[in-house]
Amino acid sequence: MRSKPVNTTAITGGRVWEGTNAAPIEDGVVVIEDDRITAVGPRGQTPVPADATLIDAAGATVLPGLCDVHVHLSTNSDHRNPVDNSHFRSTASGTAKTLHALRNAQTALSVGFTSLRVMGLRDAGEPTLRNMIDDGLLLGPRLSVAPWWITMTAGHGDLYYPPNHPRGEWDTADGIDQCRKNVRKQVGAGADFIKVMASGGVMSHGDKPEWPNYTVAELAAIVDEAHSFGLPVAAHAHSLEGITRCLDAGVDSIEHGTFIDEEQLVRMKEAGTYLVPTLAIHDWVLLRGERTGAAPDSIAKMRAVAEQRRTSFARAVQLGVNIAMGTDSSGTLCPFGEHARELELYTELGMTAETALRSATYHAAKLMARNDIGSIEVGKLADILVVEGNPLNDVTALRERKNLRTIIKSGRDISHFESEPNVPPLVLSN
Numbered sequence: 001m002r003s004k005p006v007n008t009t010a011i012t013g014g015r016v017w018e019g020t021n022a023a024p025i026e027d028g029v030v031v032i033e034d035d036r037i038t039a040v041g042p043r044g045q046t047p048v049p050a051d052a053t054l055i056d057a058a059g060a061t062v063l064p065g066l067c068d069v070h071v072h073l074s075t076n077s078d079h080r081n082p083v084d085n086s087h088f089r090s091t092a093s094g095t096a097k098t099l100h101a102l103r104n105a106q107t108a109l110s111v112g113f114t115s116l117r118v119m120g121l122r123d124a125g126e127p128t129l130r131n132m133i134d135d136g137l138l139l140g141p142r143l144s145v146a147p148w149w150i151t152m153t154a155g156h157g158d159l160y161y162p163p164n165h166p167r168g169e170w171d172t173a174d175g176i177d178q179c180r181k182n183v184r185k186q187v188g189a190g191a192d193f194i195k196v197m198a199s200g201g202v203m204s205h206g207d208k209p210e211w212p213n214y215t216v217a218e219l220a221a222i223v224d225e226a227h228s229f230g231l232p233v234a235a236h237a238h239s240l241e242g243i244t245r246c247l248d249a250g251v252d253s254i255e256h257g258t259f260i261d262e263e264q265l266v267r268m269k270e271a272g273t274y275l276v277p278t279l280a281i282h283d284w285v286l287l288r289g290e291r292t293g294a295a296p297d298s299i300a301k302m303r304a305v306a307e308q309r310r311t312s313f314a315r316a317v318q319l320g321v322n323i324a325m326g327t328d329s330s331g332t333l334c335p336f337g338e339h340a341r342e343l344e345l346y347t348e349l350g351m352t353a354e355t356a357l358r359s360a361t362y363h364a365a366k367l368m369a370r371n372d373i374g375s376i377e378v379g380k381l382a383d384i385l386v387v388e389g390n391p392l393n394d395v396t397a398l399r400e401r402k403n404l405r406t407i408i409k410s411g412r413d414i415s416h417f418e419s420e421p422n423v424p425p426l427v428l429s430n
């Protein structure tokens, strides 16, 4: 039997959107006991415990905590001193990376992003940061971590580093055996999922997004090995050939998906493979990349693919492909704290606000293979937002910190928390 809760909270009077396919409950009640949701329903049918701390949500909408499933956490968080991500990766100390990661994580939490999927950087302490947050030793969003990416020699991940930068044992993996071994090393380092670079990139140097990376046999070995450990595989892939190979190999998500065609979108739809669009980084880099540390070759590549990526996204929405919200938040290029911009871009390109919100809640949790978050349902962890107005009609409400009345993570009200702000005000592109 469950022991008597220490802390009980009841959110009353708001429109409760559970994140499932159910219609919102007008004038709903959510009861939280310690870190879990213990009741959800209409007022009148849902008893409020007498000792509960009450949160009045009248005029507001109650949502599950939001998730961003594609972030680069250990990147420069000092917006007064922008640097290129590649430069930061190859010059900052491990300690600096970890402390910047903590700042970025807390910035995300302070705008209602209670979970992040972290795309990996070795020697940055991200698995330790995840554990310390889970253990209640540091305040932050829950993190799903790939300790390091898997990349081939001259692949996207390798070309983030200058040619003369020393490479370690698990910095590249070539051939089936090394790919399998690299997955096993990730597991040993505490992986929640595996990140593989399966095409050239935009922000790396000397390659083209149109290139595939890895053979189907190598990718299949990575997927087979990861799935043996029960871990999903996220594949960075822009090129059509790279995407096709990933789908042949059975990856769980395509990150970016720029040059995908109709045939591969239909395959994704049929297989339930997730697309993680990462549209926000385009806006940011094209708008102000020169001032925020983007290298000129990266800006040129970004310009070349931006329109294609929006077109591919819009078609994926029309076909009903599973979409999980990811921004590619990284350093000064795509700032932490502005994650909800991605949702606005989705709605501008034809997705309904409700579907966009589901991509950042229900679907994000599914992609992270977590059945304890992503919706407001009895038994789940209480990650809950109370947002002014109705973001189910207009997601722009989520971009304004002042609209976030209440932020609850694991049953704890952390609304008072503000990370040190130094992100310049957002200027929107046309």
Ligand SMILES: [Zn+2]
Residues within 6 Å of the ligand: 070, 072, 119, 328
């Ligand atoms: Zn990325």
